Amino acid sequence: xxxxxxxxxxxxxxxxxxxxxxxxxxxxxxxxxxxxxxxxxxxxxxxxxxxxxxxxxxxxxxxxxxxxxxxxxxxxxxxxxxxxxxxxxxxxxxxxxxxxxxxxxxxxxxxxxxxxxxxxxxxxxxxxxxxxxxxxxxxxxxxxxxxxxxxxxxxxxxxxxxxxxxxxxxxxxxxxxxxxxxxxxxxxxxxxxxxxxxxxxxxxxxxxxxxxxxxxxxxxxxxxxxxxxxxxxxxxxxxxxxxxxxxxxxxxxxxxxxxxxxxxxxxxxxxxxxxxxxxxxxxxxxxxxxxxxxxxxxxxxxxxxxxxxxx
Amino acid sequence: xxxxxxxxxxxxxxxxxxxxxxxxxxxxxxxxxxxxxxxxxxxxxxxxxxxxxxxxxxxxxxxxxxxxxxxxxxxxxxxxxxxxxxxxxxxxxxxxxxxxxxxxxxxxxxxxxxxxxxxxxxxxxxxxxxxxxxxxxxxxxxxxxxxxxxxxxxxxxxxxxxxxxxxxxxxxxxxxxxxxxxxxxxxxxxxxxxxxxxxxxxxxxxxxxxxxxxxxxxxxxxxxxxxxxxxxxxxxxxxxxxxxxxxxxxxxxxxxxxxxxxxxxxxxxxxxxxxxxxxxxxxxxxxxxxxxxxxxxxxxxxxxxxxxxxxxxxxxxxxxxxxxxxxxxxxxxx
Numbered sequence: 001x002x003x004x005x006x007x008x009x010x011x012x013x014x015x016x017x018x019x020x021x022x023x024x025x026x027x028x029x030x031x032x033x034x035x036x037x038x039x040x041x042x043x044x045x046x047x048x049x050x051x052x053x054x055x056x057x058x059x060x061x062x063x064x065x066x067x068x069x070x071x072x073x074x075x076x077x078x079x080x081x082x083x084x085x086x087x088x089x090x091x092x093x094x095x096x097x098x099x100x101x102x103x104x105x106x107x108x109x110x111x112x113x114x115x116x117x118x119x120x121x122x123x124x125x126x127x128x129x130x131x132x133x134x135x136x137x138x139x140x141x142x143x144x145x146x147x148x149x150x151x152x153x154x155x156x157x158x159x160x161x162x163x164x165x166x167x168x169x170x171x172x173x174x175x176x177x178x179x180x181x182x183x184x185x186x187x188x189x190x191x192x193x194x195x196x197x198x199x200x201x202x203x204x205x206x207x208x209x210x211x212x213x214x215x216x217x218x219x220x221x222x223x224x225x226x227x228x229x230x231x232x233x234x235x236x237x238x239x240x241x242x243x244x245x246x247x248x249x250x251x252x253x254x255x256x257x258x259x260x261x262x263x264x265x266x267x268x269x270x271x272x273x274x275x276x277x278x279x280x281x282x283x284x285x286x287x288x289x290x291x292x293x294x295x296x297x298x299x300x301x302x303x304x305x306x307x308x309x310x311x
Numbered sequence: 312x313x314x315x316x317x318x319x320x321x322x323x324x325x326x327x328x329x330x331x332x333x334x335x336x337x338x339x340x341x342x343x344x345x346x347x348x349x350x351x352x353x354x355x356x357x358x359x360x361x362x363x364x365x366x367x368x369x370x371x372x373x374x375x376x377x378x379x380x381x382x383x384x385x386x387x388x389x390x391x392x393x394x395x396x397x398x399x400x401x402x403x404x405x406x407x408x409x410x411x412x413x414x415x416x417x418x419x420x421x422x423x424x425x426x427x428x429x430x431x432x433x434x435x436x437x438x439x440x441x442x443x444x445x446x447x448x449x450x451x452x453x454x455x456x457x458x459x460x461x462x463x464x465x466x467x468x469x470x471x472x473x474x475x476x477x478x479x480x481x482x483x484x485x486x487x488x489x490x491x492x493x494x495x496x497x498x499x500x501x502x503x504x505x506x507x508x509x510x511x512x513x514x515x516x517x518x519x520x521x522x523x524x525x526x527x528x529x530x531x532x533x534x535x536x537x538x539x540x541x542x543x544x545x546x547x548x549x550x551x552x553x554x555x556x557x558x559x560x561x562x563x564x565x566x567x568x569x570x571x572x573x574x575x576x577x578x579x580x581x582x583x584x585x586x587x588x589x590x591x592x593x594x595x596x597x598x599x600x601x602x603x604x605x606x607x608x609x610x611x612x613x614x615x616x617x618x619x620x621x622x623x624x625x626x627x628x629x630x631x632x633x634x635x636x637x638x639x640x641x642x643x644x645x
Contacts, residue, residue, distance in 0.1 A: 214368055215401035217388040219415035220466065229418070233405045 050292075053285035064281060072282040076290070081270075085290055088267040091182070092250040095189040099197040099246045100239060102190065107198050107238075108231075111205035122202075126195050134192070138259050141188045145178035145260065152177070175262060185261030189250050196245035204238020205231070240302045247298065251291040267291060313380040315470050315502035316342040316365055321374035323360050334360040336526035337374070342470075342504060342519075344379075347496045349505045349513035352523030353549065361523070362472050362506045366395050379469060394463035395472040399479075400455045402447040408434065408458050409443030415466040433461040436495075453484045460492075464499070471496075473505045477512060489516050510550045514538060522546050539574075542643050547572040552603070552614060554578070559610045561641070563588060564634065570642045575603060575614040577638030580624060586631025588613075592624045606630060 008014050019026040055064050056071040075081065110122040129137065143149055155164040168174040168181060175181025208231060216226040232239075254268030265273070267287055274284035318340035324331040335357045342348045350358040363369040364376050367388035375382050383391060394415070402411050409430050410417070416426035427443075434440055437457040447455055456476060463471055476492075477485045493516050496503045507513050513520050514534040521531045522545075530542040541547035547555045552575060558568040564587060583589045590608035602623045604615045613632065617623055624630055 209399065209401065211397045211399055211401040212403065214366075214388070215395070215397055215403075216414070216418075217368075218366055218393075218395045219418060219462065220389050221414075221418040222389060225418045229414075230403060234403075 049281075049285050050289060051285070052281045053289055055282045057280050057282055062279060072286045075283055076286050081287075084265050084267060084270050084287075087264060088251055088291075089294065091186065091189065091266065092247045094186055095193065095250045096197075096243045096246045098186070098190045099194050100201075100243060103194060103197040103201050103242065104239075107201035107205050110198075110202045111208075112210075126198050129191075130195055135255070137192060138188060138256055141184075141191065142179050142260050145184045145187065147177035147179070149177075149179070179260050180262060182261055182264075185257055188256050188260045189253070192256065193246040193249050196249065197242035200238045200241040200245070201235065202238075204235040204241070208234045240299075244295065244299070248291060248295055251294065312344055314341045315344045315346070315379060316340070316504065317377045317380075318361070318364070319375045319377070321361075321364060321371045321376060323357075323364060323369055324372050333526045335364065335371075338526070338528055340521060340528065340531070342502060344502055345500055346519050347493065347503045347505070347517050349507060349517030349520035350523060351507055351510060351513040351520050351550070353508055355525075356523035357526040358506045358508075358521075358523045359474060362395075362474055362504065365391075365470065365504065366393055366472055367391050392466075392468050393470045393472060394466060394468040395474060396456075396459045396463045396476045398474045398476070400447075400459040402455055402458055402462070404447055406447075407443065408439070408445050408447065408450070411447065411458055412443075412461045412465055414462060419466070429465055430461070433465045434458075436464075437461045452479055453488065456480065456488065460495075464495075464501070468501065470502045470504060473503060475507055476505070477507075477509075485512070492516060514550070522550060524549070540640050541572055544570055544642060547642065554611070554613045556613075556639075557610055560588075560608065561639070563609070564639060565636070566639055566641065572640045572642060573613070573634060574638055575616040577635045578613060578615040579633045580604065580606075580615055580617065581631040581633045583629045583631045586633065588632040589629060590632070591629050592626050595623060595626055597623075606632060608632065 008017070052064070053072055054068045054070070055066055056069050057063070058065050076085070106122075106126075110119065114122050145151055152161075152164065155161050164178075167183065168177065170183075173182040173186075175183070178184040178187070212230060212234070213226055216230045217223075221229065251266075252268045254266065254272040257264070257266045257269055267290060271284045271287045274280045274287065278284075318338050321335055321338045321340075322333060323335040325334050326332055338357070338361065340361070350361055352358045360369055364371055365378065367383065367386060371384070375384060377383065378391065378393060403414065406414065409427055412430035412433055413421075413426040416429060421429075431440070431443060434443060437460055439454060439457050439461065442450070442454065442458075447458065450458065456479075460476070473492075477488050480488060489512060492503070505513070505517060514537075517534060519531070519533060520537060522529045522537060524543075524545050530537055530546045532540075537546065537550055538553075541550060541553065544555055547553050551572065553572045554575060556564070556571045556573055558570060561571040562568045564571075564573075588608045590606045590613075592604055593607050593612065594605040596603045596605075600619055602617045602619070604617055604624060606613050606615055615632065
């Protein structure tokens with residue numbers, strides 16, 4: 001006969017017993033360090049930056065005056081600064097939309113049809129671009145899109161040169177070459193952020209049970225109706241998650257617009273320049289508030305539209 | 312009268328080449344109009360594939376499926392006037408109960424008002440009046456089942472397919488739903504095709520059933536035919552709690568040397584002396600209304616029903632067995 005209680009074999013048994021008696025202890029130990037990191041180091045420094053936005057810079061001395069004021073926010077409303085905000089917003093929206101359109105069939109295919117080896121190929125294909133340096137990819141795209149680059153060469157090779165020229169002559173978004181136009185900036189943004197749209201979308205689509213799509217067809221719905229009334233609403237949280245990535249990443253990026261495109265400034269670049277060379281920390285902070293405010297509004301709208309009802 | 316569903320030498324293979332499995336193997340089947348038809352079999356026997364061949368989610372590799380005489384080989388699911396109650400119910404989580412039920416009417420273009428009225432009427436029929444505004448997640452398993460039923464019936468399909476509809480419910484609810492489904496089918500007169508692995512469910516609900524085994528139909532008939540006169544050992548084993556007798560035991564009981572079945576109710580315990588068959592009790596299972604006693608006789612172990620109120624033998628005690636010769640059923644196939 002063995003005893004009803006087995007002897008502890010060592011530290012592991014005793015620790016497990018302690019955690020069993022106090023379940024919150026383990027949770028606290030696991031959550032403590034990351035929360036400390038996120039809460040104090042990250043959010044703290046972010047708050048410190050944002051607090052700067054309610055101060056203003058003295059125009060003569062160039063020094064920050066530590067008195068709460070909304071002067072800096074008023075400065076955001078200057079035409080030049082509004083241009084930056086609007087340009088960034090339009091670019092982020094366009095990139096997000098394009099990413100969603102390109103990512104959806106890929107994510108759908110991966111979620112519905114890929115199994116085993118093909119699933120591995122999918123993940124590899126989506127993640128592979130993330131393994132190489134971001135700068136390398138952007139410079140590679142600069143070469144691809146350059147006037148002497150492969151796109152121009154290929155377009156002329158297949159006789160599509162006039163089409164390319166037509167695209168480049170579009171007012172506002174055209175330019176001398178793809179790599180010096182907004183179209184180029186847009187293409188590189190779409191390429192770089194696409195994985196961040198595909199993965200959450202695929203995860204969301206995978207959670208839509210196959211029987212639900214069958215039920216829709218069984219009840220008489222066409223493919224288009226099933227897509228609109230079942231697949232899309234159920235995958236919407238994933239689409240919104242992906243769009244948060246692509247939208248906020250585009251709004252915050254300051255490298256791509258520097259390398260590819262016109263030299264017009266985006267919010268990220270403005271923040272970078274204002275806090276560095278210009279030394280106008282309050283205005284940089286005010287600019288940094290803009291994407292945050294836009295994201296809050298965006299999420300509130302998405303929530304109101306029922307994007308998270310299926311969560 | 313045209314039968315509701317016919318299968319003519321239908322084969323459905325899964326996989327390719329020599330590794331291909333015939334999930335449905337040259338099946339011929341006729342479901343009469345207005346019938347409550349059950350397809351019974353163990354998992355992997357091809358019954359669910361047959362159901363999906365009717366709904367259109369599988370296509371036959373060979374043979375033809377006809378619904379009310381029309382070959383549906385080229386007809387996609389959304390154009391078949393057939394609706395399904397799915398095993399997991401497949402209710403749309405983002406729609407409320409009313410919109411779930413009205414979904415089929417919505418995609419067919421019915422205006423909001425009439426389709427909501429029809430949905431409410433259907434909900435009342437399945438005893439869920441007043442639940443229209445709830446989400447599926449706020450319902451119990453039995454209620455979801457009713458919503459799935461209402462959703463499938465609201466479009467007035469010619470055939471209703473039910474894929475293990477009661478599998479996820481607890482026993483009491485399952486029995487209540489069996490009665491309700493039966494009553495609903497009689498009232499609506501729609502042909503029901505039920506897939507189940509539960510022989511009790513099939514026997515009590517259906518007026519005709521097909522027993523599936525390894526992609527083929529082992530037997531088709533009324534519940535009484537299948538239960539009393541199983542054609543093969545498989546049917547006897549699967550459908551009944553019936554005793555399957557090997558030829559030697561059949562012979563010892565005075566029959567020809569063939570496989571036979573003998574229902575436990577047709578056997579009685581007698582004193583051991585002078586009986587044609589005798590053996591020791593190996594197990595006793597209390598079933599409430601009766602006890603099932605297992606008796607080991609040479610060549611087989613037989614189940615005997617001892618009605619409640621009679622003396623239940625002790626395990627290990629020896630008893631003789633008497634039986635009603637008319638109940639001995641010889642099977643056509645081994």
